[in-house]
Amino acid sequence: MxxxxxxxxxxxxxxxxxxxxxxxxxxxxxxxxxxxxxxxxxxxxxxxxxxxxxxxxxxxxxxxxxxxxxxxxxxxxxxxxxxxxxxxxxxxxxxxxxxxxxxxxxxxxxxxxxxxxxxxxxxxxxxxxxxxxxxxxxxxxxxxxxxxxxxxxxxxxxxxxxxxxxxxxxxxxxxxxxxxxxxxxxxxxxxxxLSAQNIAFNEVARQAIRSDPDFHDGWYAEHDTMPKRGLKLARMVGHITYLSADAMGSKFGRDLRSDDLHFGFGVEFQVESYLRYQGDTFSTTFDANTYLLMTKALDYFDPAAxxxxxxxxxxxxxxxxxxxxxxxxxxxxxxxxxxxxxxxxxxxxxxxxxxxxxxxxxxxxxxxxxxxxxxxxxxxxxxxxxxxxxxxxxxxxxxxx
Amino acid sequence: MxxxxxxxxxxxxxxxxxxxxxxxxxxxxxxxxxxxxxxxxxxxxxxxxxxxxxxxxxxxxxxxxxxxxxxxxxxxxxxxxxxxxxxxxxxxxxxxxxxxxxxxxxxxxxxxxxxxxxxxxxxxxxxxxxxxxxxxxxxxxxxxxxxxxxxxxxxxxxxxxxxxxxxxxxxxxxxxxxxxxxxxxxxxxxxxxLSAQNIAFNEVARQAIRSDPDFHDGWYAEHDTMPKRGLKLARMVGHITYLSADAMGSKFGRDLRSDDLHFGFGVEFQVESYLRYQGDTFSTTFDANTYLLMTKALDYFDPAAxxxxxxxxxxxxxxxxxxxxxxxxxxxxxxxxxxxxxxxxxxxxxxxxxxxxxxxxxxxxxxxxxxxxxxxxxxxxxxxxxxxxxxxxxxxxxxxx
The missing domain is CATH 3.40.50.1820 (Alpha/Beta hydrolase fold, catalytic domain)
Incomplete structure (x- = not known):
């Protein structure tokens, strides 16, 4: 906002x-x-x-x-x-x-x-x-x-x-x-x-979306829902591949969200907070079926084949x-x-x-x-x-x- | 078998x-x-x-x-x-x-x-x-x-x-x-x-497990179920990080499972088949709460801190x-x-x-x-x-x- x-x-x-x-x-x-x-x-x-x-x-x-x-x-x-x-x-x-x-x-x-x-x-x-x-x-x-x-x-x-x-x-x-x-x-x-590793990351994203119970075999709109969990995961893993390890390191390092470790599964490291935010935002603004189609278009592209x-x-x-x-x-x-x-x-x-x-x-x-x-x-x-x-x-x- | x-x-x-x-x-x-x-x-x-x-x-x-x-x-x-x-x-x-x-x-x-x-x-x-x-x-x-x-x-x-x-x-x-x-x-x-990227991959794995509806806040055993979807995704993304891009390339390349593309979301590339198999096997043999604990132990390790x-x-x-x-x-x-x-x-x-x-x-x-x-x-x-x-x-x- x-x-x-x-x-x-x-x-x-x-x-x-x-x-x-x-x-x-x-x-x-x-x-x-x-x-x-x-x-x-x-x-x-x-x-x-x-x-x-x-x-x-x-x-x-x-x-x-x-x-x-x-x-x-x-x-x-x-x-x-x-x-x-x-x-x-x-x-x-x-x-x-x-x-x-x-x-x-x-x-x-x-x-x-x-x-x-x-x-x-x-x-x-x-x-x-x-x-x-x-x-x-x-x-x-x-x-x-x-x-x-x-x-x-x-x-x-x-x-x-x-x-x-x-x-x-x-x-x-x-x-x-x-x-x-x-x-x-x-x-x-x-x-x-794409390399095998590129396809592998796309496949993780697709499995995340398609295994979300809210995916409903792609008919989620008719069920008045969206596979947000899956899209969020897809975006999180995608996002890691968009940034270099060094860029992530200099942006977040091992910085903590608060002063101390709290030994729980809430956000502890800044990089966790960032990824969750990226994933949450994406999961409410992008269509899951489109994401699936786009990743397949990537996988298929191979003019030399x-x-x-x-x-x-x-x-x-x-x-x-x-x-x-x-x-x-x-x-x-x-x-x-x-x-x-x-x-x-x-x-x-x-x-x-x-x-x-x-x-x-x-x-x-x-x-x-x-x-x-x-x-x-x-x-x-x-x-x-x-x-x-x-x-x-x-x-x-x-x-x- | x-x-x-x-x-x-x-x-x-x-x-x-x-x-x-x-x-x-x-x-x-x-x-x-x-x-x-x-x-x-x-x-x-x-x-x-x-x-x-x-x-x-x-x-x-x-x-x-x-x-x-x-x-x-x-x-x-x-x-x-x-x-x-x-x-x-x-x-x-x-x-x-x-x-x-x-x-x-x-x-x-x-x-x-x-x-x-x-x-x-x-x-x-x-x-x-x-x-x-x-x-x-x-x-x-x-x-x-x-x-x-x-x-x-x-x-x-x-x-x-x-x-x-x-x-x-x-x-x-x-x-x-x-x-x-x-x-x-x-x-x-x-x-x-761990680097920020290492923590980021762990966080994707944790989110995959914890957002699986079968996770039940970790009480899945009492619900007679297991967060298999989440564990499978966690293992798939983990597995990509265990292999080099070159090793994946020489093992699978862009080889297809069958002769032709079938333009669907079933397995098309060999690397997809391999990852799904690795994920499926792991998801029935490993405990999700243990996986969460182990990834946190990794994240926390930092004797220099x-x-x-x-x-x-x-x-x-x-x-x-x-x-x-x-x-x-x-x-x-x-x-x-x-x-x-x-x-x-x-x-x-x-x-x-x-x-x-x-x-x-x-x-x-x-x-x-x-x-x-x-x-x-x-x-x-x-x-x-x-x-x-x-x-x-x-x-x-x-x-x-």
Whole structure:
């Protein structure tokens, strides 16, 4: 709950904020065939835009969101919002994704719980909520739905498609599935496929949700309940993987909540308090069926799988035509720098132009969301080279990092 | 279920196995004051011994167990046991902890669920099971109870106290609390204190158990149930931290259980199947209240806490009088080599004799349980130097690595 609005209102008025934004909804009634074999007859996508589309419609940038992300990437929905969108540090006038130059589109993916068609939407075939019957969606499905949104907005080719983590996987898929529609790609804190350990953590999260008695096989909404215990556990374990051990150590160490140990199962260490709070908050604001779908989309992503073992990833990336920026973060142990280098090697093998930087950061996987001067400088420099410069409001020279 | 007994019977008869062993129980009715402020009026400790105590009672080695361990460290209980005790790779005739030379004692700690007094025992004051009312126990409490067991067996001084992980913490505490009663110390895959990330993983495990509706505030036995879902999740997340990401990768990779993805929430990847199996097995064989107690004992362990910040650990270790062997494993990310080096540095600062080796192993934290030639060679060499050599059955020269 906000205890003071003045500071927030001020930050909304800062010249580098996109300010107040309003989501829009696009309805699609052309059936979408999904990788799982099912078809979505109709669906909505909720999205936001920042900046102005130029007359040639050549300055559009697509932002793809991560596991628990959504369309609200920058700016504020309400004057009393305490926090801006999830990538506000990098999207705005003069920022890395400069809304003086670019028309930025950020959407909530299919299967999401923030306004796009997903488990919380009504299934027209049954009259019930989709719930657990919402079909499994893949990164490829999302990219196809995003391409339709681009069609709707009259965008033939994105100046750039960008994203971190699961968002970065969508960028890769764009470069493979629609090479002619993407002029630049920024793949941040991502991986070309999950490791066994990544899948294992996702499986713990899924088991936590699915074994919660309030899950009711996914029909919890019809039982007027939510599997909060399971979602809380899923978020707690996820959160540990988003932070580096060092960052947790310097943030909390072994600090106690009160002066002494009390030898009980209440909160004793600060890190326990923090994790419980993160889990509790998430468990009342996110949909469990969506969380399950998103983790499966992560697990399934593996563009190299369709190709023979040797150089499979390079072969998978062969269709790509755009230059790539690949960024990793030194302390990210969820998708460590080695996984980004694997991607960079494959891009080089495939003869694609690629810039790579491993950003020194103590913050683990979450670093991709946080302000960091070197990250900002490299991301900005890459985006500065992204065409076009025509029909924009600012001179790009002025906002060089 | 064993599908064939012949192979197992053969391995029990191998000359380097301690063979069939029978646990014993020691009852204590001298009250034990605990760190939490409570007192245990009386208690049992279940233990096993391997080898023969010499006439001077100078060849005893104490083995301390880890989080989910127990007294059954070596040999077999029944001719049809499929697996030997948990540290059988290192305890036996001619092995690193050579039962031809040493009289080895391994016990189940207080609060355990394998026969020593714990939550599954009857509380004489209430007539109920102890359940969640069993007092919180610390590493120091365990060491005091172990010292009483030594008294009972007529052992004034251990030739060595040894242990891995939480077992290694007990070894450290022995060297501090009873310096005159421990002649050598082997601290393997341990840490002088948990990190915030370690505590965070423990907290996820505890929340999983305590939020399971079958937990009933710890009185599940009186409700004729067990919080199996919670224990399963706790074990799954624990298990991920016991293995290295690389070991999981080479063991399972992204291998599928069947030929194709089936786009559902059943088992798709082998690693999911493995984790579910590990979790299911554990959830029917381990006590939830014990698991909670053991994780808290881990969290609380911090001998340096009572000393001023600078060189606090070295000061904590000042009373120690014995030589130390410290071993870590290269891929252990639960208690990484850096934590062992921290301990080694403190021992050096404190002027204690210490040998340290970081064993190259791909198996993560679990490596301390697994056969590995360099680990075996170094551990054996250290134990060979442990006095005494009198009254033993074999010439130590013969079993040099």
């Amino acid at each position: 906000p205890d003071s609005h003045s500071a927030d209102t001020e930050s909304q008025l800062l010249p580098d904020s996109v300010g107040l934004v309003t989501p829009e909804v696009a309805h699609f009634d052309t059936p979408l065939a999904l990788a799982c074999g099912k078809t979505l007859a109709a669906y909505d996508l909720v999205y936001e835009t920042y900046g102005t589309l130029n007359a040639e419609r050549t300055n559009a940038v697509l932002v793809c969101h991560a596991l628990s992300g959504h369309h609200h990437a920058a700016g504020y929905h309400h004057p009393d919002d305490r926090k801006p969108g999830w990538w506000d540090a990098y999207i705005g006038p003069g920022k890395s994704v400069d809304t003086n130059r670019f028309f930025v589109i950020s959407l909530n993916n299919l299967g999401g719980c923030h306004g796009s068609t997903g488990p919380l939407s009504h299934n027209p075939d049954t009259g019930r909520l989709w719930g657990p019957e919402f079909p499994m969606v893949t990164v490829s499905d999302w990219v196809h739905s995003q391409a339709r949104l681009a069609d709707r907005l009259g965008i033939e080719r994105f100046a750039a498609v960008i994203g971190g983590s699961l968002g970065g996987m969508q960028v890769l898929q764009w470069s493979i599935d629609y090479p002619e529609r993407i002029a630049s790609a920024a793949v941040i804190a991502a991986t070309p496929r 369709e190709h023979d073992a040797e150089l499979a990833l390079a072969r998978a990336l062969a269709p790509a035509q755009c230059p790539f920026l690949v960024l990793s973060f030194s302390s990210d142990w969820r998708f460590p720098p080695s996984r980004s280098r694997e991607l960079v090697d494959a891009l080089i093998h495939a003869g694609k132009p690629v810039s790579y930087a491993n950003i020194d950061s103590p913050y683990g996987h979450d670093a991709f969301l946080l302000p960091e001067p070197r990250y900002e400088a490299i991301f900005s420099a890459f985006m500065q080279r992204v065409a076009p410069t025509s029909d924009t409001q600012a001179d790009p020279e002025e906002s060089q990092p | 064993p599908d064939s007994h012949s192979a197992d019977t053969e391995s029990q008869l191998l000359p380097d196995s301690v063979g069939l062993v029978t646990p014993e129980v020691a009852h204590f009715d001298t009250p034990l004051a605990l760190a939490c402020g409570k007192t245990l009026a009386a208690y049992d400790l279940v233990y096993e011994t391997y080898g023969t105590l010499n006439a001077e009672r100078t060849n005893a080695v104490l083995v301390c167990h880890a989080l989910s361990g127990h007294h059954h460290a070596a040999g077999y209980h029944h001719p049809d046991d499929r697996k030997p005790g948990w540290w059988d790779a290192y305890i036996g005739p001619g092995k690193s902890v050579d039962t031809n030379r040493f009289f080895v004692i391994s016990l189940n700690n207080l609060g355990g669920c394998h026969g020593s007094t714990g939550p599954l025992s009857h509380n004489p004051d209430t007539g109920r099971l102890w359940g969640p009312e069993f007092p919180m126990v610390t590493v120091s409490d365990w060491v005091h109870s172990q010292a009483r067991l030594a008294d009972r067996l007529g052992i004034e001084r251990f030739a060595a106290v040894i242990g891995g992980s939480l077992g290694g913490m007990q070894v450290l505490q022995w060297s501090i609390d009873y310096p005159e009663r421990i002649a050598s110390a082997a601290v393997i895959a341990a840490t002088p204190r 009572e000393h001023d910040a600078e060189l606090a650990l070295a000061r904590a270790l000042a009373p120690a009088q014995c030589p130390f062997l410290v071993l870590s494993f290269s891929s252990d990310w639960r208690f990484p080599p850096s934590r062992s080096r921290e301990l080694v540095d403190a021992l050096i600062h404190a002027g204690k004799p210490v040998s340290y080796a970081n064993i190259d192993s791909p198996y993560g934290h679990d490596a301390f349980l697994l056969p590995e030639p360099r680990y075996e060679a170094i551990f054996s060499a250290f134990m060979q130097r442990v006095a005494p050599t009198s009254d033993t059955q074999a010439d130590p020269e013969e079993s040099q690595p």
